[in-house]
Amino acid sequence: MRKEKGDAKKIDIEELDENTAEHESAAGSGEGASGNGDYQEAEPEQDTLEGDESGDTEYIPEESEVGDPKTRRIKDLEEGNLRIRAEFSNYKRRIEREQIEFASYLKGELLKKFLPILDDFKMMMDKASSGRDESTLEGARMIFEKFQQIMSKEGLQKIDALGSKFDPQIHEALMMKTIDDEAENDRIVEVFQEGFTLNERLLRPSKVIVGKYEKG
Numbered sequence: 001m002r003k004e005k006g007d008a009k010k011i012d013i014e015e016l017d018e019n020t021a022e023h024e025s026a027a028g029s030g031e032g033a034s035g036n037g038d039y040q041e042a043e044p045e046q047d048t049l050e051g052d053e054s055g056d057t058e059y060i061p062e063e064s065e066v067g068d069p070k071t072r073r074i075k076d077l078e079e080g081n082l083r084i085r086a087e088f089s090n091y092k093r094r095i096e097r098e099q100i101e102f103a104s105y106l107k108g109e110l111l112k113k114f115l116p117i118l119d120d121f122k123m124m125m126d127k128a129s130s131g132r133d134e135s136t137l138e139g140a141r142m143i144f145e146k147f148q149q150i151m152s153k154e155g156l157q158k159i160d161a162l163g164s165k166f167d168p169q170i171h172e173a174l175m176m177k178t179i180d181d182e183a184e185n186d187r188i189v190e191v192f193q194e195g196f197t198l199n200e201r202l203l204r205p206s207k208v209i210v211g212k213y214e215k216g
Contacts, residue, residue: 104155108198111156115196115204118147122194159195161188161206170195172205176212185213 121144125137148158159170166173166186177189188208195206 104199104201107154108201108203111151111154111196111198112203114147114151118144118151119193121147155199156203157197159197159206161191161195161208164188166208166210170197170202170205171210172207173210174207175209177209178214179211180213181211182213184211187211 189211190209193207196203
């Protein structure tokens with residue numbers, strides 16, 4: 001029995017030695033494969049920043065480039081002040097222009113009330129010219145001319161209508177009159193009532209008779 005136990009221990013030791021040799025052989029084969037270059041360790045990838053290479057990164061200016069906040073505030077206030085002053089200047093000019101136009105309108109309305117007086121004076125002188133009272137006629141003519149001068153200084157101008165081409169903008173046709181002169185066709189042959197303008201603005205159109213040529 002003792003002999004059998006000793007033999008069993010011997011067999012176990014031999015098997016252990018064989019297994020150890022096999023492991024060492026396998027390890028040696030692995031080192032040889034690595035030495036032959038069949039297996040290479042992967043190199044770590046390098047991170048690249050495309051933005052750094054292309055120059056597309058966002059540019060953040062320094063505070064010295066942007067400017068001091070107080071300086072920017074002062075500049076904004078100055079620009080706002082200039083804008084307000086320009087708007088006020090335009091407003092002032094518009095008000096002055098409207099005041100002038102309104103004053104001219106009021107003057108026109110006032111002078112328009114005096115036009116019938118001019119008409120009466122002219123009618124009186126036309127009738128008096130056929131009489132014999134020259135002194136009365138001369139006095140009326142002087143008053144009429146003085147009155148016209150005053151009105152003229154205020155910007156009132158008479159429209160010279162007689163003989164001119166009919167213009168519906170400043171003339172009012174009362175009737176048509178047949179004429180035998182073709183050159184006078186569509187021209188004013190008679191003025192029934194004088195027309196006037198005030199500072200180139202029509203105050204009253206001329207009431208006229210227009211010639212109409214017809215072949216005989």
